[in-house]
Amino acid sequence: MCLAAAMRGSGWADRCPATGLHKSWANGHAAGAGATETLPAASWLCSIRGQGSAGEAVAQFNEMFQGPGVETEVRIPYARLKDWVATMPQELRSLKQAEAEALFRRIGITFAVYGEGGDPDRLIPFDMFPRVFSGSEWARLERGIKQRARALNAFLVDVYGRGEIIRAGRIPARLVYQNEAYEKSVAGFVPPKGVYSHIVGVDIVRTGPEEFYVLEDNCRTPSGVSYMLESREIMMRMFPDLFRENRIEPVDNYSEKLRRTLASVAPAKCKGEPTVVILTPGHFNSAYYEHSLLADLMGVELVEGQDLFVDGEYVWMRTTEGPRRVDVIYRRIDDAFLDPLCFRPDSMLGIPGLMDVYRSGGVSICSAPGAGVADDKAVYTYVPDMVRFYLGEEPILQNVPTWQCGKPDDLAHVLANLPDLVVKEVHGSGGYGMLVGPKAGRDEIDRFRAKLTEDPGNYIAQPTLALSTVPTFVEEGVAPRHVDLRPYCLVGERIELVPGGLTRVALTEGSLVVNSSQGGGVKDTWVLAE
Amino acid sequence: MRLTVDHLTRYSYDTPVRSVVQSHRLAPSVFTGQKTLDWEVTVSGGTAGARHRDGAGDTVQGWTIAGPVTEVLVRVRGTVDTEDLSGVLRGHRETVAPDCYLRETAPTRTDAALADLANAATGADPLSLAHALSAAVADAIAYRPGVTHAHTTAAEALALGEGVCQDHAHALIACARARAIPARYVSGYLFATEDGTPHEAAHAWAELHVPGLGWVGFDPANRSCPDARYIRLGSGFDAQDAAPIRGIARGGAREAMDVTVAVQQSAQ
Numbered sequence: 001m002c003l004a005a006a007m008r009g010s011g012w013a014d015r016c017p018a019t020g021l022h023k024s025w026a027n028g029h030a031a032g033a034g035a036t037e038t039l040p041a042a043s044w045l046c047s048i049r050g051q052g053s054a055g056e057a058v059a060q061f062n063e064m065f066q067g068p069g070v071e072t073e074v075r076i077p078y079a080r081l082k083d084w085v086a087t088m089p090q091e092l093r094s095l096k097q098a099e100a101e102a103l104f105r106r107i108g109i110t111f112a113v114y115g116e117g118g119d120p121d122r123l124i125p126f127d128m129f130p131r132v133f134s135g136s137e138w139a140r141l142e143r144g145i146k147q148r149a150r151a152l153n154a155f156l157v158d159v160y161g162r163g164e165i166i167r168a169g170r171i172p173a174r175l176v177y178q179n180e181a182y183e184k185s186v187a188g189f190v191p192p193k194g195v196y197s198h199i200v201g202v203d204i205v206r207t208g209p210e211e212f213y214v215l216e217d218n219c220r221t222p223s224g225v226s227y228m229l230e231s232r233e234i235m236m237r238m239f240p241d242l243f244r245e246n247r248i249e250p251v252d253n254y255s256e257k258l259r260r261t262l263a264s265v266a267p268a269k270c271k272g273e274p275t276v277v278i279l280t281p282g283h284f285n286s287a288y289y290e291h292s293l294l295a296d297l298m299g300v301e302l303v304e305g306q307d308l309f310v311d312g313e314y315v316w317m318r319t320t321e322g323p324r325r326v327d328v329i330y331r332r333i334d335d336a337f338l339d340p341l342c343f344r345p346d347s348m349l350g351i352p353g354l355m356d357v358y359r360s361g362g363v364s365i366c367s368a369p370g371a372g373v374a375d376d377k378a379v380y381t382y383v384p385d386m387v388r389f390y391l392g393e394e395p396i397l398q399n400v401p402t403w404q405c406g407k408p409d410d411l412a413h414v415l416a417n418l419p420d421l422v423v424k425e426v427h428g429s430g431g432y433g434m435l436v437g438p439k440a441g442r443d444e445i446d447r448f449r450a451k452l453t454e455d456p457g458n459y460i461a462q463p464t465l466a467l468s469t470v471p472t473f474v475e476e477g478v479a480p481r482h483v484d485l486r487p488y489c490l491v492g493e494r495i496e497l498v499p500g501g502l503t504r505v506a507l508t509e510g511s512l513v514v515n516s517s518q519g520g521g522v523k524d525t526w527v528l529a530e
Numbered sequence: 531m532r533l534t535v536d537h538l539t540r541y542s543y544d545t546p547v548r549s550v551v552q553s554h555r556l557a558p559s560v561f562t563g564q565k566t567l568d569w570e571v572t573v574s575g576g577t578a579g580a581r582h583r584d585g586a587g588d589t590v591q592g593w594t595i596a597g598p599v600t601e602v603l604v605r606v607r608g609t610v611d612t613e614d615l616s617g618v619l620r621g622h623r624e625t626v627a628p629d630c631y632l633r634e635t636a637p638t639r640t641d642a643a644l645a646d647l648a649n650a651a652t653g654a655d656p657l658s659l660a661h662a663l664s665a666a667v668a669d670a671i672a673y674r675p676g677v678t679h680a681h682t683t684a685a686e687a688l689a690l691g692e693g694v695c696q697d698h699a700h701a702l703i704a705c706a707r708a709r710a711i712p713a714r715y716v717s718g719y720l721f722a723t724e725d726g727t728p729h730e731a732a733h734a735w736a737e738l739h740v741p742g743l744g745w746v747g748f749d750p751a752n753r754s755c756p757d758a759r760y761i762r763l764g765s766g767f768d769a770q771d772a773a774p775i776r777g778i779a780r781g782g783a784r785e786a787m788d789v790t791v792a793v794q795q796s797a798q
Contacts, residue, residue, distance in 0.1 A: 161625065162625075177627050178629065178630070184586070185584065186585070187585025187625045188585035188625030309549070310579065310594055311577060311594050312578070312579055312594060341551065341552075341776045345776075352551040352778040352780075353579065353592050356591075356592030357580065360580030360592075361580070361582075
């Protein structure tokens with residue numbers, strides 16, 4: 001009787017079209033089931049102080065200029081852009097802006113903004129003023145990002161193996177083993193080449209010429225790379241002269257590098273050229289454009305769960321010429337929906353039996369199930385320790401300093417400095433349950449003081465940072481606007497970083513919120529050849 | 531003790547289904563207390579997938595059954611030599627960290643009543659506390675088939691005061707976690723010596739992690755620790771996670787399931 005109860009199978013009805021899978025640009029999380037594709041989180045950005053937010057002057061680094069103020073010397077990477085802007089007639093600018101919008105609309109990059117009202121197929125504003133890094137600036141960023149991607153993967157292999165970093169007392173067991181994102185079902189399994197996170201999106205902000213901070217790591221399915229590719233394409237089409245005058249590193253080889261990365265982690269059982277596919281939740285997902293673009297560029301099939309099936313020891317794809325074996329799945333759906341036999345039994349997006357094939361080495365899944373435990377908000381604090389522990393190196397990129405209120409010393413500091421700090425719930429998201437000290441009134445601060453005293457372990461605190469700006473086209477001409485950066489680091493047999501990334505810009509003056517409903521846009525990101 | 535198992539599960543569908551995929555945890559665990567002499571799992575019309583041993587030490591085997599089919603038969607037959615280790619899972623190779631099993635799931639959620647039950651238990655050392663928790667669960671939930679169902683939670687079973695082995699195991703897991711003891715659900719077979727009633731043969735119990743000893747089994751339903759009458763198959767957070775057969779049929783038919791299990795003692 002008892003075993004019978006435990007063995008009850010569940011009938012799997014035919015797929016029904018899911019709805020409401022639009023992603024919220026606001027908090028970077030999928031609002032529907034299936035895919036939590038992360039975009040740079042606005043909740044982080046609004047925690048960072050900018051111009052006038054506290055009614056006080058904060059020195060902000062404008063990436064185009066040497067010093068504070070507007071009319072000082074132009075920094076070398078931006079030298080040629082100064083003339084470009086100065087000599088661009090207003091009519092030409094309007095014309096080009098309209099052209100850019102038309103191009104974006106034609107290629108179909110629109111972003112469904114969930115819960116924000118308005119046109120669901122609204123364009124993300126594109127700002128033509130590029131963001132520029134010198135070769136040497138980028139070289140340092142590249143080293144820092146690759147270092148982080150290596151440490152994160154080493155951490156994942158470790159925590160699904162012997163857990164040395166926990167045994168060594170460098171990270172609390174609870175944070176890892178009781179983490180929702182820790183997948184018990186893959187413990188003891190080492191994916192091909194020891195890689196769990198094949199595309200690491202590291203969100204970075206800048207506060208000075210040499211000061212970069214990592215806001216968060218995205219080890220699962222970071223999205224937005226299509227904006228990097230399309231922004232470049234459009235800029236090259238509209239301003240070919242700029243690309244003759246400046247030696248700009250190309251980003252259009254990203255898809256080839258991605259394909260090579262994915263192929264390099266094919267399972268040992270795969271002989272010959274691996275068959276790679278992209279698994280999408282479907283066309284109702286707001287990142288579907290990106291899924292289909294990457295499939296096109298790589299020359300691989302874009303599939304949904306129903307197009308794949310398990311038979312015997314392998315996963316197969318239905319094709320017009322009959323079943324074809326699949327070796328590598330670049331999935332853009334969440335762990336919970338991958339396989340109803342292993343994870344959520346009610347999921348209709350995944351492939352029943354997939355995890356058994358995966359665990360026995362019949363197919364590779366990118367990112368590997370369970371990778372999410374490395375980009376958890378509480379685990380983030382420990383990434384610098386991971387770098388030291390696994391690589392024996394000092395971290396090149398810094399975390400935003402974070403006080404763990406559960407630690408008595410940290411709590412004392414936080415309570416003494418509440419008006420200057422941002423306080424967040426450890427597991428909160430989307431800006432709920434958050435205190436922005438410089439913007440808060442006395443009542444709110446007192447309320448948080450009480451909360452912190454009652455349950456300190458539930459909170460972390462961070463300083464407010466003066467986010468850098470980049471010149472941006474606005475109604476009145478050109479003005480500084482706050483930006484962040486998401487580069488895409490590829491990890492397979494080799495570790496590679498295309499010189500560039502997604503730069504998001506807060507188009508509203510003084511705003512730090514890169515939220516599309518509040519005027520968030522994208523820019524082309526240049527890395528100059530040395 | 532030498533035990534033979536004959537376990538037949540019959541899935542039937544009111545209309546033909548296109549395909550069935552199953553994942554089995556149907557092989558006896560590999561540890562000092564069990565030695566498998568022979569063991570065979572057959573699936574009507576099924577193709578065996580690759581087999582792997584997961585991080586919890588369970589042997590997992592995938593199966594695919596091509597349709598159209600209206601019936602799938604899963605038959606398990608085998609012989610195992612067992613030894614009484616007083617519930618201690620000695621010599622079991624696994625990777626999953628015990629702390630993983632401090633995680634709460636829906637059926638093992640600790641409500642106030644379960645927490646009270648757990649906090650009332652006392653023990654001079656962790657092992658005594660584990661025994662006390664198991665006894666408390668046995669006292670609080672009387673064995674009575676038919677009052678609970680597959681999705682009954684530990685809290686609901688305690689409120690009812692009645693349930694079956696699945697409910698006992700869930701309740702013990704919830705209580706153990708309330709006392710910061712990692713605990714997990716175990717499914718297997720039981721040779722019921724007294725009358726050999728077949729419904730008792732498919733069984734479930736809990737394992738608690740005791741420092742120095744490792745995982746130790748507790749069976750509140752029978753007020754005992756697993757001994758030579760028990761065959762261990764696999765473990766998980768709860769009944770669903772530890773299910774010996776998980777399956778999905780494609781095609782939207784209504785599924786009915788019929789299970790018979792016989793565990794016999796045979797001559798050594």
